[in-house]
Amino acid sequence: MKTCLVIDDSRVIRKVARRILEDLGYEVAEAADGAEGMAWCGAEMPDAILLDWNMPVMTGIEFLRRLRAEPGGDKPVVVFCTVENDLAHIQEALDAGADEYIMKPFDGDIVMGKLVEAGL
């Protein structure tokens, strides 16, 4: 079973994402900010990461830069999932190593399509 780590400070979004991902057959783990996300990845790299941008403690973009510098950190497919919807943010995310990008609000079809797009 493929694993997906959902990093978002909103419990509601994590719950919505979990339901969508479980329907797609993923085993889901949750983290409330980038630092918690790094702890998860330190223990075991997931196959995919759904990543919010604005979070306390460590933002999504900071998390992504650190992740990609870690050994094995190039492996997870990272899909940003954020309210930031301008080209500058999207470009910054791609430059930092994001594979795909979802602009909130999203639905199950979008999440599924983007994961497929990212190669899963």
Add this chain to the structure above:
Amino acid sequence: MTPEEIAQVVSLCRARAGLKVAPDKTYLIESRLSPVARREGFDSISDLLAALRARREDALVWSVVEGMAAGETAFFRDRTPFQQFRDEMAPQLAKARGGAPIRVWSAACATGQEVYSLAMLVGELAEADPALRIELAASDLSRRALDRAQAGVYTQLEVQRGLPIRLLVRHFEKEGEQWKLAADVRARVRWRRINLIAGLRQIGRFDVVFCRYVLGHMTEEAQRKVLEDLTCVVPTDGFLVLGAKERITGLGDTFQPIVGRPGLFRRNPQHQEAAA
């Protein structure tokens, strides 16, 4: 809606566009026609249909038929046909045409996502091989859909259905909360209003015809006519592209599926052209 009103819509759609409207899907008919009624200044669908019975105004008839024809579409829908176009159809045809342009038609293009997906691919192909010439045409029954398609402006939801983020960054500009496709991609497409059942024999040759998720919405008679006419459009080495699960068995012997390539069809060499 009354059974008489439903019958009126069903028969209009069949007569004008060969559309098959299921009379039991009242909800669908109402959800399609409510916005049409509002737009045309009527208080209800009943008022709209009464006006149609009173004066058979062509523009009004078409707004009803076009409203019922509105189809669903998405960028790179089903993915595979676009890969097959890039990796198989275009290279084969380029070789066969020897420098003459490959002509591609997106029939019933709705709001244009399919043909623009092709336009983005064609841009990539042209970068790799500047000698490659591919002409793209798109048509729809609905002028409103064509206007939207030509504008190339999409909602945030629409650009997230099937469009890889790198292509969004590369080819779109943000305009308020909408996304506008770049002029160079839009300029690759020629647009025309075409009613598929009005006869296709004069529209010229197209090496590849994308006609996906269209026939299934038509009456059997209309499907047969469209397929028959398409034999005058698609050359023997060309391709007809239908939806991956669409079948044309029982609709005559005009085209044959290509084995191992769901949705791709070729002209049947044994087919005898019906007397026009």
